[in-house]
Amino acid sequence: MYIEDLKKDFYNVIIGERLLLLVNFDIDSICACKILQYLFRCDNVVYTLVPIQGIKDLKNAYNENRSEVKYVLLINCGGNIDIVESLEPDDDVVFFVADNHRPTDVCNVYSNGQVRLLMQPTSDEGIPGFDDIFRDEESDDEEDGEEEDDDDDEGEDSEERVESARQKRMRMSEEAILKRREKRVWEESRRRILFEYTQFSYYGQSCSVLMFELAWKLSKDNHDLIWWAIVGATEQLILGKVENQHYVLESGNLQNHVSRLSHQSSADANAQNTGVKITFDKDLRLALYRHWTVEASIKHTMYTACKLKLWSLRGEKRLNELLAEMGLPLVQSRQKFSAMDLVLRKEFQTSLEKVSEKYGLSNIVYASFVLQYGFRSRFCAADVVYAMLALLEGTGKTKSASDCFLDALDCLSRSQKDILTGGIEKAKRLLECIFKQVQTSLDMSQVLSAGPFLYLVIQEGVLDSACFSNPHCLSLLASFALRAHVAISRSRRAPNLPLVISAPLDHAEGTCLILGIPPVSEDSPRNFFGKAFEQAAEKTNSRAVFDYFDTSCMQLKCEDRGKFFDALTSLLS
Structure with missing residues (x-):
């Protein structure tokens, strides 16, 4: 309820x-x-x-x-x-x-x-009505041979009683047939309604925004809480969980809260919020550029890499032309952004905006939030998301999953800036791994067409393959690989094809991770692979484990991958 x-x-x-x-x-x-x-x-x-x-x-x-x-x-x-x-x-x-x-x-x-x-x-959401999917379980069999008054039956002839009983049985038989037919029709309707309701998986409102609204209603909200809600909402945009329009509406709602809290703190000099400033303004769709070099950030951001085809020599040449037209020398673009010439740093955003149309980067700017405290601590919401992704997925022999979770939790605290900085460094390495894998996949033509969908298999033993044994990192790789393939493909069907990606999960168990994402042409990130994976696994008796809450991700025995893909192709054709 x-x-x-x-x-x-x-x-x-x-x-x-x-x-x-x-x-x-x-x-x-x-x-x-x-x-x-x-x-x-x-x-x-x-x-x-x-x-x-x-x-x-x-x-x-x-x-x-x-x-x-x-x-x-x-x-x-x-x-x-x-x-x-x-x-x-x-x-x-x-x-x-x-x-x-x-x-x-x-x-x-x-x-x-x-x-x-x-x-x-x-x-x-289209939630089915209660009566369409639930009904009381009643016995279909009526009690036979109800007792009748002996006084009423004394005068009846035995033949009349037999005829009456026969007619009664016929009526009951007809009623039972009608009830069974009605039940069968209802069950078929129920299956159809439930299938239509559950065939697509997607995401609703950010839970961090929901919890912030609770804090607001309790009059316990402050700058830290609104910042955490902003980071949660930004994650949905970066991982493609919600459409752009949803993010625009949500960010407008959060901006209203930021303005209200800023007004309160300026009037009421709350010690907890002193020196903390959250701004909502246009920002560049470049990953970690404030903490990286401009060249590396442009190269490893999915949006710019796919638009400029930066995995090729021609793409690198185009990047150099872009930087030259911005008036940004290569020496400056290859040193950390914070160490760049002050004038170039201040004019960087406007310079890139001026040449964006020429290079097909029309969506390079989006509205985002920036947190600033102290003189040198300045973080964009997207920076924190990438850092937390890297911390969260850094599981291995040295750290347990719980430790990684706690690191990601701690990096949200302003007092734990070192953890956040370490997360940003790990995020750079993660983005480099993703870019290298995409480049390799394109060079070796590993993104293949199965007819109704594209697929990419990351083989066991590939360098850095362990990075992709987690759903979030595999999702980032899948999105990058699909968009890069569409950017170089000559097929008109490519933008309308979804992608299924597989990566090694556990070598000892012989398992792999399978994940599906919708086509580039789809505005709404609704995913039909959850139901399709279930049906394909059931049809082939594949040893699959559907353990994730995101149904478009599953675990599968590597030996069963071939027949599973064949069944999926047949199912979606």
Whole structure:
């Protein structure tokens, strides 16, 4: 069930109670968690925080803590699965769910109160009506041989009784046939309605924005909280989770809050916000350019790399022409942005805007937020997103997944600037790995057409292949590879074809990660691969694991990959 008032029906309910907080492994979830931690400290709410990566982690985390808690809050997880069926909780346990994954499971939507959804449905979600998907299970068989009054039957002839009974049985048989037919028609309609509802996966409002609005209603909002909400909303844009129009509307809403808080802090010199300034203005769609060299940033940004085809010698020549036309010497473009000549640094954005049309970079500018505190600390929201991605996906022998989660959580604190700076350095290496892999894939023509879709397989043993064993990094690689392929392809169909990408996951287990993304031509990032993967795996009996909350990502045995792709081709043809 959906709850209307977050303050009354959620926050006031958990105050004074022990809470289990289950947080998904993504940036929006971490930002929402950071806002909640601040609120919980203000009101002394006792909670247990457990980061989770999939449905298996969700079940394990709940079973380990089920005896201690009666209230569970799930951030960006659980909304698109039947929670009661999956976790089998006691009747008095209440689950609060804030999840941006869509579509929401209908059992959660129509829960009698054990599952309470904090997000609000939008008109385009098309949630099926209750009567279309649920009905009371009634016995189809009527009781035979109802007792009749002996006094009424005494005068009846035995032949009349036999005829009456025969006619009654015929009527009951006809009614039973009609009921079975009606039930079959209803079940077919139910399957069709549920398929239409669940065939596309997509994303709703950022959970960090939702939690900031809760803090605002509680009169506990400040500059740090609005910044964390901004980072969560920016992640959705960078990873292509929402369309550009959605981000424009959301950023306008956040800008109103930034203006209000800036006005309050200037009038009320709050010590906590002194020296903190958030600005909303035009910015360049270049990755980490304030912390990198201009040349490297332009080269490793997906948008500029695909427009200028920077993986080729001709593209590099075009980049040099662009820099020359901007009046930016190569010596200056190859040193760190902060060390560039002051005049060139100040004029960099306007210089690039002037030549953007000539080089096909019409969307190089977008509206973004910048946080500044102190004299030298200046970070764009996108910079923080890339840093957190690199920290979050830096799992390996040295660090556990939980440690990476906590690093990403800590880098949001202004007092932990060193962690953020380290994350930015890791993000540079990650973007370099992605660019090299795209360049290799194009040079070796590894992006192949299967007919209804394109596919790319990253083979075991490829340098830096371990970088892509995580869904977020693989998603960035898939988007870059698809756009780069479309940029050089002579086929008119290329912009209308989706991409399926595979990367090694666990060498010992012999598993790989499979991920699908929609075509470049699609404005709306709705993804149909979740259902398609399920059907292809079922058809071929492939050893697949659907553990991620994003249904367009799955694990598969490498041996089954060939027959799985064949089934997927047949299914989508």
